[in-house]
Amino acid sequence: MEADLQAYVAFYLTGKKQPTQVDGIDGLKLRPALFSGFRDLTRLRYDYPLVLIDDPVDERYVESLSGLIDAILDKLAQGADGERIRKNVLRLEQGIRTLLSTGRSGLFSELWDQAAAPLIKADKLMADSLARARANLKTDGEVIDCTGNLAFRLLGHAWGMTQMQRARRFNADINRLILKLSDIIQADFINSDAGKTAENLRHAFGSGPLDNFNFDAMSRILKKVSARENLPKRRRQRVLDLISTLQSQQFFPTTGSKAGVPGSPPYSFAFDTCSDALKAYRERIPKAIELARAIAMAELEIKGEYSEAKHDALFESFGENGLDTEELAIFPDYLVRINATSLSGPEQSTLTEILSADLPIKIVVQTDDILEKSLIEHGHLTFTLRSKQLARMSMGMGIFVLQAPASSLYRMRQPIQRGLDYAGSALFSIYSGDSPNTAGIAPYLVGAAACESRLFPAFSFNPSAGRDWAARFTLLTNPQVSNDWPVHEVIYQDERIQTVTDPVPFTLIDFVACDARYSKHFARVPRTNWSACLTPVATTLAAEGRGQVETVPYLMMVDGENRLQKVIVDEKLIREARRCRTMWNSLQELGGIHNSHAERLLASEKKLWQESASQAEAVPAKTDAAPASAAVTASPTPAPATGAESEAERSPDEAYIETPRCSSCNECIQLNSKMFAYDGNKQAVIVDASAGTYAQLVEAAENCPVAIIHPGKPRNLNEAGLDELLKRAEVFM
Amino acid sequence: MKFSATECLLELYEEKLELEDYQSGVPRWCNGCGDNAILTAIQRLCRDEGLRPEKTVFVSGIGCSSRFPHYMKTYGFHGIHGRAFPVAEGVKMARPDLTVFVNTGDGDCCSIGAAHWIHAIRYNMNLTVFLHDNQIYGLTKKQASPTSPIGTRSNTTPRGSYLDALNPLTVTLGVANASFVAQAVDWIPESLFEIVKAAYHHKGFSFVRILQRCPEWLPKLHEADMQEPDSVQLLHHENALQLSPGLSKVYKNQLRHDPLDMNRAREIASSTDVVPVGILYQNREIPCYEDTRRSTVLRTSDTVRKGFEAELDKYSV
Numbered sequence A: 001m002e003a004d005l006q007a008y009v010a011f012y013l014t015g016k017k018q019p020t021q022v023d024g025i026d027g028l029k030l031r032p033a034l035f036s037g038f039r040d041l042t043r044l045r046y047d048y049p050l051v052l053i054d055d056p057v058d059e060r061y062v063e064s065l066s067g068l069i070d071a072i073l074d075k076l077a078q079g080a081d082g083e084r085i086r087k088n089v090l091r092l093e094q095g096i097r098t099l100l101s102t103g104r105s106g107l108f109s110e111l112w113d114q115a116a117a118p119l120i121k122a123d124k125l126m127a128d129s130l131a132r133a134r135a136n137l138k139t140d141g142e143v144i145d146c147t148g149n150l151a152f153r154l155l156g157h158a159w160g161m162t163q164m165q166r167a168r169r170f171n172a173d174i175n176r177l178i179l180k181l182s183d184i185i186q187a188d189f190i191n192s193d194a195g196k197t198a199e200n201l202r203h204a205f206g207s208g209p210l211d212n213f214n215f216d217a218m219s220r221i222l223k224k225v226s227a228r229e230n231l232p233k234r235r236r237q238r239v240l241d242l243i244s245t246l247q248s249q250q251f252f253p254t255t256g257s258k259a260g261v262p263g264s265p266p267y268s269f270a271f272d273t274c275s276d277a278l279k280a281y282r283e284r285i286p287k288a289i290e291l292a293r294a295i296a297m298a299e300l301e302i303k304g305e306y307s308e309a310k311h312d313a314l315f316e317s318f319g320e321n322g323l324d325t326e327e328l329a330i331f332p333d334y335l336v337r338i339n340a341t342s343l344s345g346p347e348q349s350t351l352t353e354i355l356s357a358d359l360p361i362k363i364v365v366q367t368d369d370i371l372e373k374s375l376i377e378h379g380h381l382t383f384t385l386r387s388k389q390l391a392r393m394s395m396g397m398g399i400f401v402l403q404a405p406a407s408s409l410y411r412m413r414q415p416i417q418r419g420l421d422y423a424g425s426a427l428f429s430i431y432s433g434d435s436p437n438t439a440g441i442a443p444y445l446v447g448a449a450a451c452e453s454r455l456f457p458a459f460s461f462n463p464s465a466g467r468d469w470a471a472r473f474t475l476l477t478n479p480q481v482s483n484d485w486p487v488h489e490v491i492y493q494d495e496r497i498q499t500v501t502d503p504v505p506f507t508l509i510d511f512v513a514c515d516a517r518y519s520k521h522f523a524r525v526p527r528t529n530w531s532a533c534l535t536p537v538a539t540t541l542a543a544e545g546r547g548q549v550e551t552v553p554y555l556m557m558v559d560g561e562n563r564l565q566k567v568i569v570d571e572k573l574i575r576e577a578r579r580c581r582t583m584w585n586s587l588q589e590l591g592g593i594h595n596s597h598a599e600r601l602l603a604s605e606k607k608l609w610q611e612s613a614s615q616a617e618a619v620p621a622k623t624d625a626a627p628a629s630a631a632v633t634a635s636p637t638p639a640p641a642t643g644a645e646s647e648a649e650r651s652p653d654e655a656y657i658e659t660p661r662c663s664s665c666n667e668c669i670q671l672n673s674k675m676f677a678y679d680g681n682k683q684a685v686i687v688d689a690s691a692g693t694y695a696q697l698v699e700a701a702e703n704c705p706v707a708i709i710h711p712g713k714p715r716n717l718n719e720a721g722l723d724e725l726l727k728r729a730e731v732f733m
Numbered sequence B: 001m002k003f004s005a006t007e008c009l010l011e012l013y014e015e016k017l018e019l020e021d022y023q024s025g026v027p028r029w030c031n032g033c034g035d036n037a038i039l040t041a042i043q044r045l046c047r048d049e050g051l052r053p054e055k056t057v058f059v060s061g062i063g064c065s066s067r068f069p070h071y072m073k074t075y076g077f078h079g080i081h082g083r084a085f086p087v088a089e090g091v092k093m094a095r096p097d098l099t100v101f102v103n104t105g106d107g108d109c110c111s112i113g114a115a116h117w118i119h120a121i122r123y124n125m126n127l128t129v130f131l132h133d134n135q136i137y138g139l140t141k142k143q144a145s146p147t148s149p150i151g152t153r154s155n156t157t158p159r160g161s162y163l164d165a166l167n168p169l170t171v172t173l174g175v176a177n178a179s180f181v182a183q184a185v186d187w188i189p190e191s192l193f194e195i196v197k198a199a200y201h202h203k204g205f206s207f208v209r210i211l212q213r214c215p216e217w218l219p220k221l222h223e224a225d226m227q228e229p230d231s232v233q234l235l236h237h238e239n240a241l242q243l244s245p246g247l248s249k250v251y252k253n254q255l256r257h258d259p260l261d262m263n264r265a266r267e268i269a270s271s272t273d274v275v276p277v278g279i280l281y282q283n284r285e286i287p288c289y290e291d292t293r294r295s296t297v298l299r300t301s302d303t304v305r306k307g308f309e310a311e312l313d314k315y316s317v
């Protein structure tokens, strides 16, 4: 073994660095080679920063800054000066990004104006472009970049918009109910003697020639003709109680509550801890039941369908078993935003309690550090992955779960909305990418790297989307979702100044390399020592097991001057990366990618198919159709039972009517209503042929417009004129 | 608002009505009058669909057929001659929650009310319309109506009428926004009921012309058609009505017709050799006027008063 390889292997296995062979990487400011193009994000166009739309349509509660700019350009930058406008407006966009990177914040329109001011001063054409673009700026809202508080802000905003929608619907419903209930009281008043006083009548008349009417006389007359009954006392009280319950509810701010009704301010639904949210939820349950009950009763009242005999008891026990999800759906949902660091002890168990009861509480848990050390001092390198476990555990409870780094939230805006709409608990586990250990790298980049490295994949699990995993679970927002690791091209110049393009997978190890705390697991190999005994990390990861160590894995990194460096890593990291890949693989399976059951089944089916295909080839080509056709004839299907013709069975002597053809014309009934009667469908039947004479039967047959009455044979052979009657009856036999 | 558990419980308490529960009074129609069959079919519909009497309105004009609302124990509006449609439209506009039916005669609809008829088709409001077409003015004792066959002798045309009859089907099919046009005959109760039901379920202006016998004034008019089953042609299609085995056995003259085929519908409507029975045209995509014009403003007594005054102010001097 060569000396340098020996040194590398020693590092690989023990983490010990031999000073002459390898260097520590502290202070070298190394980053994964794939990051080399992303030093200054303000110069790039990508989906962040975001604009939280103030008054969204169609659930578009968030837009990307570049998306909004593109929409304006699509409209504007068309004609001869299109190119110039495009350039100028993109220049402005960059200005806005730069402002944000200096910590500025504000509305889109405000930042626009701030960024535009210096540009306009310098250039007339620029001023023209920006003025025209500004005129097309139709939406506004706060601009936020992918920083530490993005998740709380974005989810808080989306939640707020969702509750606003609910409040609108709720208000429309409540106002309608209050109005209709008040109408009942009002109508009763108008009908009462009190409502018919001359003064009231005059008032009801409004303006106009009031003196031409004698309201006293009118009042006297109207009072005399009061035919209608007044509202029963109980109903009246019930309606008044319902109105007051509806008006005094505190779940939503209302527009319709009458002034003067002593109302308490609406409840707040956003909380910083699970225990506060749960406490509030519990305290409000009786009020929620009271309101849901009032709404159900009011719906019945206004339809005039409330019946004391039937409904009193039902509403007496209303909500004894709590409210079901549909009933809860009209109420606001609760929002809790917490940092993972405060999720310990009682708070953790309250969270579990909420989720397992599927309460209508949406919980956002933000993690700033997913490389927290745990048992590292015992010689093992295991990241605790607390938040990751949280998401997996919650999926097991069958609630809505969304996991994503902050950098993916824009792409996941629709699943987020589904989560907020979900009737029950929803957990949003978010990695901010904002930690002091990755200082110097933008949180957006750190978040994206967490996702790329498969350490913090983005996924959503929506139990309301269907009954199986295929409908509920999706991994699709992850890069190159069917690969173990996403592969990107690194382009660099080698020692001979030749441009080289290398496909490089981005692995867990690249991600760990960004974190200063783990630098001791990496060692730089000086350029002069680069040799064939170094092998890319991905190759080592792909080979299973340890075996004989003949090569040592290295990572490509770049330093502050963008010079390529090879950094070897220790075995602990390799092990950890494999563990990470295994977890990713099992997620893939849940998402229907490389599903092992399906693949096994497919393989065995394929084998069977191939076997039978080769057997078929072996059999002589002579086809014999006889057995098949014999099989068919051997099992004759029984002839369908021809519905026993009831008419055929009937004796020709019996009198009857072809009832289904009766056109309900009353003729026969008028003739003899003891003999003929209608059935439940108001079509005629003979109920008692002996309830009248044979003459009546014959007459009915003759009168029947659709000729469906059959008189049969006479029962009383002594009836007068039978011969003639029998002759007339012949045509109806 | 929906209340799953509560609603289920409430439904347990819903009463089931029988046919007689929809019957009011004793019809004053002549014995053998085809209006009776129409009344039965509609009462059956009400029962089968569980229509609540207090949520159901029958609107009519004037004529024998227009006495219809009196015989239904629901809300009713026996209006003025030819004006059933405007009244029904007003009811529907103000109370979209009600089920609104219109019963009108050939004189009521096609003569004095023709202008309202045309526009009602075009508005395509969600109304179910039955044209009781006995091809005569029945109530006023036999005057020729627009649908009387040429040569009909009547009090106003003692030497026989001079004009060709107007065809209510082709007229309706010719108006913009026609969305449901069917023909039924009163003497085949099963198909009458099926057509009435389909008309009720269509959202939009469902127009059913019913050939209705008037034994009092035109006793012979449909005699031949009733005796010869093949003179009736039953329309069927997988997107329209399907024929029962019983009906198929008696009426062998059948035609498969796609209810979206307007040109074919117009041809069928113009048939003179057979009486087509079934759905000639149905288009579910045409919007209803009341939906496109619906206001979300709650009608408090205040808004009503203000609206009224604003209207009246336009005319005050």
Ligand SMILES: Cc1ncc(C[n+]2csc(CCOP(=O)(O)OP(=O)(O)O)c2C)c(N)n1
Pocket: B062, B063, B064, B065, B066, B081, B104, B105, B106, B107, B108, B109, B112, B132, B134, B136, B137, B138, B139, B140, B145
């Ligand atoms: C404005 C007005 N004009 C004329 C009449 C007289 N009138 C009453 S019923 C009727 C004809 C009704 O014919 P139709 O609509 O076919 O009803 P049917 O009686 O045939 O069912 C006429 C002209 C009237 N009532 N009002």
Ligand code: SF4
Pocket: A657, A661, A662, A663, A664, A665, A666, A667, A668, A669, A683, A684, A700, A703, A704, A705, A706, A707, A708, A709
């Ligand atoms: S006469 Fe004929 S059509 Fe009329 S009710 Fe009797 S059976 Fe029915």
Ligand code: SF4
Pocket: B028, B029, B030, B032, B033, B034, B035, B064, B065, B134, B138, B139, B213, B214, B215, B216, B217
């Ligand atoms: S006159 Fe004709 S339409 Fe009127 S009730 Fe009598 S039969 Fe019926």
Ligand SMILES: [Mg+2]
Pocket: B063, B105, B106, B107, B132, B133, B134, B135, B136, B137, B138, B145
């Ligand atoms: Mg008529």
